[in-house]
Amino acid sequence: MKVLIVSNDREYIKRAKEVYEDADVALSIESAEIILSKKKYDFIVSDLVKDSLGGCAVKELGKEKRKEKLQPLKQEVIAVYSFKGGVGKTILVKTLLESLDKDIKVLVVDLNFRDGGSDLSFMLDLPVLPHIGMWLKERTRQSFFENLIEYSSNVSVLQAPPKVSLVRDIRGSDVDAIVKFARSKFDIIIFDLSDEFNEIVVAALDNATKIIVLSKGTEGEFARMKEFPYEFLTVFVRPEKGFKKYVKLLNLKYKVVSSLSKEIDTVCDFIFS
Known part of the structure; x- marks a missing residue:
């Protein structure tokens, strides 16, 4: 507009x-x-x-009414996860960071590695450099802050590299270090995760104060939810018919939306309430 x-x-x-x-x-x-x-x-x-x-x-x-920006009451580490691709994790991350008050310092950590660059890098129109692979060469606090991209006055990004080979040696302990360094400067840390369940994803989930799972409400997703060893909030985006019977069986805390970008206020209220 x-x-x-x-x-x-x-x-x-x-x-x-x-x-x-x-x-x-x-x-x-x-x-x-x-x-x-x-x-x-x-x-x-x-x-x-x-x-x-x-x-x-x-x-x-x-x-016109002023849109009130969200101001979380405490420091949060938010992991955005899904059990399948194409459900809108990156859209949620982008709309979430843009909905937060400008006084809130936000770090987005892109751990959704793929050759050719991540969806987040393209969506935010980020430069190719720097990226997380460059920090991994030294793994120091100074190098960490030097390799962040300033997306806006209050949002920084530690982006994924253009090639998976550039992060082939990343470990769970590196995710722990990222959180440790980031907590000293940022109010909110947001992880954009892949739909895998590997060491890196587990480390991010272990560090999270809140886990947001996006879902289309398919039987396959519910099967994985049943085995998922974490407490989480579920956001269903245009879920399949009959999804509520599984929601009841799993006793999920959830919200249903038809559009993440148009209903971000509803989603944010759900996350931060």
Whole structure:
């Protein structure tokens, strides 16, 4: 959604930015007209223009509610896991980190290794370097912080490498070290995990204060849930019919959504409540 704020009132601009964080700002009608001639917007919010400007509709700021950002009450290590691929783990990680208050320092650790680069790296449009494989060459605290990517003012990423061979020597103890180092600087650590159950995944799960399992509600997933040796919260994304009978049998704590991105507030309330 592309929004243009047209105002010369500092307080108005501040309130508008609380609602539309990524909006552009024009300080006069004249400058707004120039901007509109070069770029398209979905709408304008303004205290200088009432109906429309340059063919772009104007919305009243007072009719929009500020979206309250989430502020967890304690330091969290959140592991996002699934028992099969293609359920939306990376989408959840991205929408989750973008839903947190800007005062919350977040580290995303991508342990979903694959040749060609991870989904998270592509989704966040990260540069190829640095990555976790570079930290593994030294395994020091200094090297750890040097190899983080600053995604935004409050979010950093320790990304997966473009080739699995670059992390072939990673161990469970390395995951323990990541958590130890990160706890000194970050309020929330989020692990994006593969759907395997190997030493690296187990180490991340062992360190987690909360485990979020994404599922489509298939029989195969429920069979693996039954054997899963951890307490976890389940988010079902457009689950298969009849899934509730298995939910009842396994006594799961769960939430059902049709879209992770559109219903992220519901998911976040579920995670942090």
